[in-house]
Amino acid sequence: xxxxxxxxxxxxxxxxxxxxxxxxxxxxxxxxxxxxxxxxxxxxxxxxxxxxxxxxxxxxxxxxxxxxxxxxxxxxxxxxxxxxxxxxxxxxxxxxxxxxxxxxxxxxxxxxxxxxxxxxxxxxxxxxxxxxxxxxxxxxxxxxxxxxxxxxxxxxxxxxxxxxxxxxxxxxxxxxxxxxxxxxxxxxxxxxxxxxxxxxxxxxxxxxxxxxxxxxxxxxxxxxxxxxxx
Amino acid sequence: xxxxxxxxxxxxxxxxxxxxxxxxxxxxxxxxxxxxxxxxxxxxxxxxxxxxxxxxxxxxxxxxxxxxxxxxxxxxxxxxxxxxxxxxxxxxxxxxxxxxxxxxxxxxxxxxxxxxxxxxxxxxxxxxxxxxxxxxxxxxxxxxxxxxxxxxxxxxxxxxxxxxxxxxxxxxxxxxxxxxxxxxxxxxxxxxxxxxxxxxxxxxxxxxxxxxx
Numbered sequence: 001x002x003x004x005x006x007x008x009x010x011x012x013x014x015x016x017x018x019x020x021x022x023x024x025x026x027x028x029x030x031x032x033x034x035x036x037x038x039x040x041x042x043x044x045x046x047x048x049x050x051x052x053x054x055x056x057x058x059x060x061x062x063x064x065x066x067x068x069x070x071x072x073x074x075x076x077x078x079x080x081x082x083x084x085x086x087x088x089x090x091x092x093x094x095x096x097x098x099x100x101x102x103x104x105x106x107x108x109x110x111x112x113x114x115x116x117x118x119x120x121x122x123x124x125x126x127x128x129x130x131x132x133x134x135x136x137x138x139x140x141x142x143x144x145x146x147x148x149x150x151x152x153x154x155x156x157x158x159x160x161x162x163x164x165x166x167x168x169x170x171x172x173x174x175x176x177x178x179x180x181x182x183x184x185x186x187x188x189x190x191x192x193x194x195x196x197x198x199x200x201x202x203x204x205x206x207x208x209x210x211x212x213x214x215x216x217x218x219x220x221x222x223x224x225x226x227x228x229x230x
Numbered sequence: 231x232x233x234x235x236x237x238x239x240x241x242x243x244x245x246x247x248x249x250x251x252x253x254x255x256x257x258x259x260x261x262x263x264x265x266x267x268x269x270x271x272x273x274x275x276x277x278x279x280x281x282x283x284x285x286x287x288x289x290x291x292x293x294x295x296x297x298x299x300x301x302x303x304x305x306x307x308x309x310x311x312x313x314x315x316x317x318x319x320x321x322x323x324x325x326x327x328x329x330x331x332x333x334x335x336x337x338x339x340x341x342x343x344x345x346x347x348x349x350x351x352x353x354x355x356x357x358x359x360x361x362x363x364x365x366x367x368x369x370x371x372x373x374x375x376x377x378x379x380x381x382x383x384x385x386x387x388x389x390x391x392x393x394x395x396x397x398x399x400x401x402x403x404x405x406x407x408x409x410x411x412x413x414x415x416x417x418x419x420x421x422x423x424x425x426x427x428x429x430x431x432x433x434x435x436x437x438x439x440x441x442x443x
Contacts, residue, residue: 068291072317074332083332085317089290097290103297103319104311104350105286105414105422106394122418125393229316230295 042155042164050152055145057154058165058176060185061208063144066090069209071226073100077132078221084108086226088144097121098140111136116146135222139215142190142198147174184210255381258373264380265373270407271360277435278303278358278408280426284313287421301426308440309355322440323351329442336442349391357384357400358409369398378404393417406431 050057062069073086084102091097091112099110110121118137120128127133141147149167156163161181167174173194177187188200198217202210206228213226258264279302286295299313309323320331328339328351341348356362363371363382368391374381384398399413408431413423 068293070295081337085295087288087291087295091290097288099288099290101286101295101422103313103317103321105284105424107416107418107420110288110418110420122416125390 042157042166045155045157045164047153047155050154052149052152055152055167058145058185059178059183060145060176062210063146064090065209068230069228070230071213072229073227074225075100076221076223082108085229094146096140096144096146109136111140113137113140113144113146116141116148135217135220138190139198139224142174142188142200143213143215145174145176147172149174253379254376255374255379256376258375258380261373264375265363267404267407268360268363268380268382268402271402271409274407274432275303275359276305276432278426278429278431279433279435280429282424282426284422284424287423289418289420302435302439303355303358304435304440305359307355309351310439311354320442322442323355324440331442353398357398357412362398362400375404379410380404 056064069088071086071088073082073084075082082100084100087097087099087101089097094115096113097110098113100108102108107122107124109123109127111123112119112121116137118133118140120133123133138147145167147167147169149169149172151168153166153168154163155166158180161179163178163180165176165178165185167176171193173189173191175187175189175191176185177189178184179186182205184202184205186202188198188202189196190198196218198215200213200215202213204211209228211228213224215224215226217223280300282299282301284297284299286297288295297313297317298315299311301312302308302310307323307325311321313319318331318333320329322329323341326340326342328341330337330339341351353362356365362369362384368387369384370387372383372385374383380402382400382402384400386392386395386398394416395414396417396419397415399415400409401411401413402408403410408429409426410429411423411425413421415421
């Protein structure tokens, strides 16, 4: 009975010790990660500086398309699921209309994105809240590359076969990551003080337009999945 | 003089355009008689099978967005909307249950917990089966007709509904008192119109159409 108790005690101690080790280890690694992530990950790569007017050098055609683009869209926002058709139309230079309708056709929202500023033409009541609208503004600015920025730099990451186009505005970093082989932007990452806030994957390009787009927020529970239908 | 003439002319042209758009619909004089006629819609409709073409008009687009699919209704409260082109999406209302198959993802809701779907359900079943026309609590109904069709214009009274829809126009063929198209006009004048084609009335529908797996 006694020995059994001792064995149990040793086991418990071992677990505590090993978990201590795990905790210490994870603290160490997260510190390390923190230090690494605080420095610019592209610091040692060959870089080129551009003027902000040269943004068209980024091989990303979505913002310039004159066609009406329609994506079948699923948005999950905390416990809400919204599904429908997202219609994107460039109406003038730097002006877009972005509307979401249900499959039945009823409009959920209709926004105008004018030089990075979101104006509500229509929005159903339960989404018509400042915090949600600001989120949509950030998301669509990221997708359509309409945000304001102060500098444009590219980094060549031969090892990963990537070219990273970095748009910077103060503590905000927008990275458009080009696959060198396909010449297409396949990832977009939005960072604030080097912590990633939003990541976007763009896959299966049909000509210049990605067939699948998945956008995910890291600090709030918001995901968008887009599938091209036109 | 020329000014007056041109005003008269443009007014004439303008009224001609309105005339043409509304296909010669005039307000129904004998509403009671029309109501009696339209009551056949709910009395005689046991089931409907039909294909449909949906057109979405948005003011900022030059072309309408078109989707197509099939439609099944079984009295009193079973409905299947199946979009097949350009996307796959099926929604089934079966009593209090709502089933949605989006590509291959199946989800279920109940109408009591999901107010928006229950509104859609009421609107769809109500406009096809006729119960919406007599719902004077929720709609102001205006009756129009031409030689072949009735046109019912329903203006929602409730503020939640009003904020989404300005008017629902329901076109009903006089020959067999069946709904041939529905037009939902939003407050911005953007609209969705749904045309029912190849309508088959009161033919048996397999029950598994109202189940989704």
